[in-house]
Each structure stands twice: as structure tokens, then as C-alpha cells.
Amino acid sequence: MAKASAPKHILVIHGPNLNMLGRREPDTYGHTTLADIDGELKKLGPQLGLKVSTFQSNHEGAIVDTIQKAVGNLAGVIINPAAYTHTSIAIRDALILLAVPIIEVHISNIHRREPFRHHSYMADVATGQIVGLGVNGYYLALRAMAELVGR
Ligand code: CA2
Numbered sequence: 770m771a772k773a774s775a776p777k778h779i780l781v782i783h784g785p786n787l788n789m790l791g792r793r794e795p796d797t798y799g800h801t802t803l804a805d806i807d808g809e810l811k812k813l814g815p816q817l818g819l820k821v822s823t824f825q826s827n828h829e830g831a832i833v834d835t836i837q838k839a840v841g842n843l844a845g846v847i848i849n850p851a852a853y854t855h856t857s858i859a860i861r862d863a864l865i866l867l868a869v870p871i872i873e874v875h876i877s878n879i880h881r882r883e884p885f886r887h888h889s890y891m892a893d894v895a896t897g898q899i900v901g902l903g904v905n906g907y908y909l910a911l912r913a914m915a916e917l918v919g920r
Contacts, residue, residue, distance in 0.1 A: 776820040777844035777918050779911065781810055782832060783825040784851030790876075790904075798876050801904045810911055817915035819844075829857055836863040844918040845870040847910045854879070854889045861890045870917040872910040875900040 783803060791802035807823040814821035824835050832853070836846075846867060853860050854875070864871055871894060878901025879886040892898060896917065899906040 776815065776818055778820045778822065778842065779814065779845045779847060779914055779918075780835075780839055780843050781807070781821060781823045781907070781911075782835065782846065782848040782850070783823070784832065784849055784853045785827040787849060787851050788825050788827070799903050806904050806907055810907060813908060813911055817911065819911070819915055819918075821911070829853055829859055833859050833863045836860070836867060840866050843867060843869050845872070845914045847872045847874060847907065847914060848891065848895075849874045849876070849907075850889075850891055854891060855885055857890055861894055864891065864894050870896040870914065872896060872914060873898045874906045874910050876903055876906060877901060 788803055790798055791800050791805070803825060810821045810823065826832050826835070846864065846869060848864070848871065850857060850860055850873070854873070871891070873889065873891045873895040875898070879889070880900065889898070897913065899910050902909065
């Protein structure tokens with residue numbers, strides 16, 4: 770009988786202040802905590818044949834370091850770069866190094882908010898974007914990732 774292949778590894782990256790989810794600004798970001806989201810993704814991953822790792826940092830360089838270390842070891846990345854979405858060429862350049870599908874997630878609809886949130890430095894290096902669907906966007910992204918990378 771053929772040996773089952775190892776699950777493909779998906780890294781989920783959360784940018785600055787997302788560690789505050791569920792604790793402040795519930796009208797914009799909801800009541801779900803980051804630990805809730807990571808827990809759901811780690812449960813859903815194996816159901817989709819994927820291994821999920823999660824990482825949050827408030828520091829741009831730490832996010833760049835994590836992406837660099839992952840080069841060659843990942844099947845895909847789901848990233849909510851948070852405020853760095855609108856400022857970080859460094860994270861954009863690091864994402865390009867990965868050469869794997871990238872899904873950009875935003876809990877809020879950045880296009881309905883202040884003009885400075887309308888531009889994303891990640892948008893054109895991402896395979897796709899999910900915005901404005903609340904934390905459900907992360908779970909939709911993981912399902913889409915399973916389709917993109919195969920099982
Ligand atoms: O809608 C999103 O997911 C954002 O990436 C969230 C970022 C914001 O800068 C982007 O424009 C859109 C902000 C994350 C801050 O998260 C907080 C959560 C709870 C309380 C305070 C901040």
C-alpha cells in the first residue's frame with residue numbers, strides 16, 4: 770500500500786496588535802481572541818490534510834526573520850500583516866522569497882476604512898486577498914489554501 774504523504778505545512782502570520790484581538794475594539798475586530806483563531810486553524814488544518822503553524826509579532830524584523838527561516842519549508846502562507854500591510858516593503862520582499870501561494874487576510878474591510886488603509890504592499894504578491902469577513906476570513910483562507918496546494 771502507498772505510504773501516506775506528510776501533511777503540507779502552512780504558516781499563519783499575524784502582525785502587530787493582533788494579540789489584542791477580543792480585548793479591545795470589538796466593534797471593528799469582534800470578540801474572538803487570537804488564541805481562539807489559532808486553535809481553530811490548528812484543528813481545521815488536519816481535517817484539510819495540512820499542518821498549521823502560527824506566529825504573531827509586533828515587530829517588523831521578527832516577521833521578516835520568520836519568513837526567511839521558512840524558505841524551502843512551507844507549502845503556503847496566510848498573513849494578516851495588520852498595520853504593516855500599508856507600510857512594509859521589507860515584509861513584501863520577504864514574502865516574494867518564499868515562492869509559495871500567499872493569502873492576505875484582513876478582518877475588517879480595509880477598503881471601507883480610512884484612505885491610508887486602502888493600499889496594501891502585499892496585494893500584488895499575494896495569490897489572493899480576503900477582507901471584511903471577520904475572523905471567518907482566516908478559516909476561508911485555510912480552505913482556499915488546501916485547494917491551492919493540494920493534499
Ligand atoms: O482588518 C485587519 O485585519 C487589519 O489588518 C487590522 C490592523 C489594521 O491596521 C489594518 O489596517 C487592517 C490592525 C490590527 C489591530 O488589532 C487590534 C485588535 C484589537 C484591538 C486593537 C487592535
